[in-house]
Amino acid sequence: MRAARGHHPARCTARAHRIARRRRVVARRADASDRETAAAPSAAQLVNDAKSALDILTAADSLPLPTDASLAPHESQLHHRRKRKKTCSRALQRLAKMLVGTRREDARREATSATQFARLVAGALWIDDDDETRNDPEAGVLFTETARALGSLAPFEMEEAARVNFYATAAAATLPPRCATVVAWALARCGSAVPNEVDIAMRGVPFRFQPYLTAGLIDLETLKREVPFKREQLTTRDGRRVDERRETCWMGEEHVGSYAYSGKIMQPVPMCPAVARVRDALEEKTGERFDCCLINLYPSETAACAYHTDPFMGIGYATDSIIVSVGETRRFSFRPLGSTDAESHWIRTLDGDAIWMFANCQDDFEHCVMTAEGDGNDAPRASIVFKRSLKRKSAAEARAKKKKKKPPPSSSGGAGGGRKQPAKRR
Structure with a gap:
C-alpha cells in the first residue's frame, strides 16, 4: 500500500533523526553551561572557602560595587545589595582573624594597602538611599561586626568616602550597648571621631576601650x-x-x-x-x-x-x-x-x-x-x-x-566630670 502523501517513511525517519540530533546538541550545550556555572562559585562562596588572605583579596575582584560601570541591572536590587554588603563584611571579619598577631604585622600591612581591601571596605560601608540601618537591629549587628574587623586591622589608610560612611552609619545605626562600645573603639582605632549617638548608646556602661592610650611608652x-x-x-x-x-x-x-x-x-x-x-x-x-x-x-x-x-x-x-x-x-x-x-x-x-x-x-x-x-x-x-x-x-x-553614678569617660579617650582629655593619636 502506498504511503499517504507527505508521509513517506524514509523522510519521516530522517526528520526524526535531525530533531533528535538538535535536541542532543541543545542538551550538551545546557550541560556545558551548567558545568561552567558550577565551576564558577559566587564571591560569597570564594570568601567562605578562602584559605589565605590572598584568596579573600582575589575574591574581592569578583564583587561588583555600586560605583562599577559594569554593574548589571539586577545587581542593584535590594536582595543583591544586602548579599554584597554581607559578603564584604564577612571577608573583612575573616581577614581580621587570619591576620591577627604580631608575627603577621607585615602581612596585615600588605593586605590593608591592597586595592582589593579598599573595595571590601567600600562595599561593607556602602550606604544606599533606602538604607534601613536605623530601623533594623540585624543591620546594626552586621555593622558592628564590620567595625570590629576594621578596628582589628587598623591602622590603615581609609578612603574618604568610606570614612564618611563609617561615621554616618555609626550615627544612624540602632546599637545596643554591647555594640556601641565596640563601634566607638573601632572608630577611634581608625582615627575617626565618635558620634554623639554612639556616646549616648554607651551611657551607663561602666568601662571604655581606649586605643593607643599608651602606645610607644613601654615594650x-x-x-x-x-x-x-x-x-x-x-x-x-x-x-x-x-x-x-x-x-x-x-x-x-x-x-x-x-x-x-x-x-x-x-x-x-x-x-x-x-x-x-x-x-x-x-x-x-x-x-x-x-x-x-x-x-x-x-x-x-x-x-x-x-x-x-x-x-x-x-x-x-x-x-x-x-x-x-x-x-x-x-x-x-x-x-x-x-x-x-x-x-x-x-x-x-x-x-x-x-x-x-x-x-x-x-x-x-x-x-x-x-x-x-x-x-x-x-x-x-x-x-x-x-x-x-x-x-x-x-x-x-x-x-x-560605690553605687553613685559617675560621669563616664567619653569614647574618644577623655572623660567627663573635669577629667583631662587623653592626647589624640598623631
Whole structure:
C-alpha cells in the first residue's frame, strides 16, 4: 500500500533523526553551561572557602560595587545589595582573624594597602538611599561586626568616602550597648571621631576601650627585664591547688599593702621605672593617679584568664582602674554578671591599648582574656592593671559612694566630670 502523501517513511525517519540530533546538541550545550556555572562559585562562596588572605583579596575582584560601570541591572536590587554588603563584611571579619598577631604585622600591612581591601571596605560601608540601618537591629549587628574587623586591622589608610560612611552609619545605626562600645573603639582605632549617638548608646556602661592610650611608652622585653614575675598556685572553688597559667607581680608604693585573690597573697615590690613611666603618663592623660598595679604575663598562646571580677574594688581600692595591654594582641571581653557570651562586649586589644573600668563595673560586669586565635597569635602578652589604694579610714565612705553614678569617660579617650582629655593619636 502506498504511503499517504507527505508521509513517506524514509523522510519521516530522517526528520526524526535531525530533531533528535538538535535536541542532543541543545542538551550538551545546557550541560556545558551548567558545568561552567558550577565551576564558577559566587564571591560569597570564594570568601567562605578562602584559605589565605590572598584568596579573600582575589575574591574581592569578583564583587561588583555600586560605583562599577559594569554593574548589571539586577545587581542593584535590594536582595543583591544586602548579599554584597554581607559578603564584604564577612571577608573583612575573616581577614581580621587570619591576620591577627604580631608575627603577621607585615602581612596585615600588605593586605590593608591592597586595592582589593579598599573595595571590601567600600562595599561593607556602602550606604544606599533606602538604607534601613536605623530601623533594623540585624543591620546594626552586621555593622558592628564590620567595625570590629576594621578596628582589628587598623591602622590603615581609609578612603574618604568610606570614612564618611563609617561615621554616618555609626550615627544612624540602632546599637545596643554591647555594640556601641565596640563601634566607638573601632572608630577611634581608625582615627575617626565618635558620634554623639554612639556616646549616648554607651551611657551607663561602666568601662571604655581606649586605643593607643599608651602606645610607644613601654615594650614587652623591657617589662620582662624589670618586673620580677612569679608563677604561683591558685585555690579552686572546690579546694584544689592548681598552677596558674599566667605569671604575676604586685607593685606598689610604700603605703600599699598585700594583694590577694584565689587563695594566693602577694606582697608588693617597688614600682619599676618602666611601669612608673606608664603610670605617670596615664595621670597626665586621664587625671587619675594610681599607686599600685597587678602585672600579668601571658607567656604562651594557651595562657588566658577566665571570666572574673577584680576583688576589693570600691573597698580596698578606688573603683577607677585602667588596664594597659603590652605585646601580643588578644581578645578581651566584658559581659554582664549572670549573662552569656551573646551579651558580651569583646574587642582585640593591641599593644598600647587600654581599658578604663570605673563606677559599678566590678559589681555588674565580669571580664576575661581569651586564648590565641591561631599560629600567628602566639607571642607573649602582658597587662598592667593600675589601681589606687584606699586608706582604711576611707573604706567605709567608699562603700557608701560605690553605687553613685559617675560621669563616664567619653569614647574618644577623655572623660567627663573635669577629667583631662587623653592626647589624640598623631
